[in-house]
Amino acid sequence: MSTVSADSRSRLLKRVRSYIPNQHGAWAMLIVPFVVGMFASRPNMTHVWLFVAWLAVYCGSFACMQWIKTRRITVYLGPMLVYGVIFVVSAVVVVALRPDIWWMGAVMLPLFVVNLMFAKQKNERHLVNDFVAVLQFCWMLIISFEIGGGTDWSLAWRLCAACVLYFVGTVFYVKTMIREKGNPIYYALSIIVHLIAASIVGLLFPAWITVPFALLFIRAVWMPKQAVTVKQVGISEIGFSAVTACSLIALL
Secondary structure, three states, rough: HHHHHHHHHHHHHHHOOOOOOOHHHHHHHHHHHHHHHOOOOOOOOOOOOHHHHHHHHHHHHHHHHHHHOOOOOHHHHHHHHHHHHHHHHHHHHHHOOOOHHHHHHHHHHHHHHHHHHHHHHHOOOOOOHHHHHHHHHHHHHHHHHHHHHOHHHHHHHHHHHHHHHHHHHHHHHHHHHOOOOOOOOHHHHHHHHHHHHHHHHHOOOHHHHHHHHHHHHHHHHHHHHOOOOOOHHHHHHHHHHHHHHHHHHOOO
């Protein structure tokens, strides 16, 4: 009886996990650009529906890519259907409230196709795929800004550029901490990218914004030489993402 119960719990746990993306670093990319774009304009109820649609897109696309990768349709069909329905309902509401912005979501489709191609090749960790994902997530800042009726488009694009620079740096940093730990080429690239990011952000915004980006640069130099677990890397990234988001919002 206990064995049967344990097996049932195991199957239930696996089923629940199929609904929750396990790419923990992507949650920051999901939230930070959206929130920054929202506060750079004016938060309103349409943002709520937009975020529901955005969350459903992320969770549903993750399930879709896992299905393409593993061919386990019985596991991932449920999540695809559930998140698909949630997306359709929330997207219809968003478009009904703001019919002029439908094309901004459509811009993401070609980028999503690229992600599907890498998933089919079982090569989601490729740098190109990571960069494409960064562009998708950061584009949400522009959509969120438009939804909020923002008018300072110079500010919006500079904020978007800062998010892209932050997350591209994070891509390299995380690789030096996990899959490419000890690889001198990735370590050097990570340092160079962080230095470029801090320099460009310093040109786009008031000088004080270079402080958090300088801390990110120090992180890229120092942390790969430390003995830390994957879990510790993930937890620390939550803090770094929060600091970055707060710094960008403080510019507004």
